[in-house]
Amino acid sequence: MKLILVSMMALFLSTACVVEKSPFKEGKILGGKEVSAKTLNLGYTTYVEYCIQCHGMDGKGNGPAALGLLPPPRDFTQGLYKFPWVNYGELPHDEDFVRIIRHGLKGTAMLPWDISNERLDAVIQYIKVFAPEVWEGKDKTLGTKLELPADPFGDTYRHQAIEKGRKVYHVTAACTQCHRGYATKEEINGWAKELGTTVDIGADLHQLKSQDGEYNYKVLPPDFTYHDLRSITDVPSIVQRLMYGVTGSGMPGWKDVVTDEELWALAYYVQDLRETGADNKRRNELMDKLNGKK
DSSP: HHHHHHHHHHHHHHHHEEEESSSOSSSETTTTEEEEEHHHHHHHHHHHTTTTHHOOTTTTSGGGGGGGSSSSOOGGGOOOSSSSSSTSSSSSHHHHHHHHHHOOTTTSSSOOOOOOHHHHHHHHHHHHHHOHHHBSSTTTTTTOOOOOOSSSSSSSGGHHHHHHHIIIIIIIIGGGSSSOOOHHHHHHHHHHHHHHHHOOOOOTTOOOOOOOOSSSSOOOOTTTTSSSSSOOOOHHHHHHHHHHHTTTTBBBOOOOTTTTHHHHHHHHHHHHHHHHHSHHHHHHHHHHHHHHHO
């Protein structure tokens, strides 16, 4: 308890020492739009009040509360953002920051923040200052937003979507190259034969496989029956993420790789895996099958 109090006092003192009332004397052009000094100063004070504990005063994700957090807080100086609704690697729109700050990222220390719209906009603009080469200038353009394709299944044909999604996941899109598999080798080979193709099944089929990312730490693709999905709320949001990918993680966008119908089928299947994980009996039965116990 004494150590915690000392750490909190150190954080308070360090914060008090760095707060300036008006560090910005003039505005900036960020993401192709003008941002006033007043907005940046409000963003600065908002960031100091709410964000430096994890993200650090210099925006590098090295705040005092970051120690031991996995995944680590985002390093804003990289100018990389995992979960915007734009093409992989492109600049997010302000509404992408709004969505993430308002709703948080499940399974991480990034909680939902209920702050005024004025302060929310201001801190979004201030975050961009940490990556000037990425954001500053009239020539910076925001990413391309893709139209969500119509759902060809709906609740009526959800079961068919899940069955198709299993084949897309394990054969067509070969998701098991990075993610774990949820079918036996015999099932996968049978689906490949049905689809008139072959599939390379590794010895690590049912294992989690860490991947190299661009965030200076290993990225672990989630087990959909176990882990929280950071920015996912429902099937359409899964389709969005599949379309855009996860910037900096190695997860590419799949919009032009598989058909729209396959995207939706894959999303329904991932959602079914999530629901399987929420039901201990269903998940145990699936794991027993994969482990050869059933």
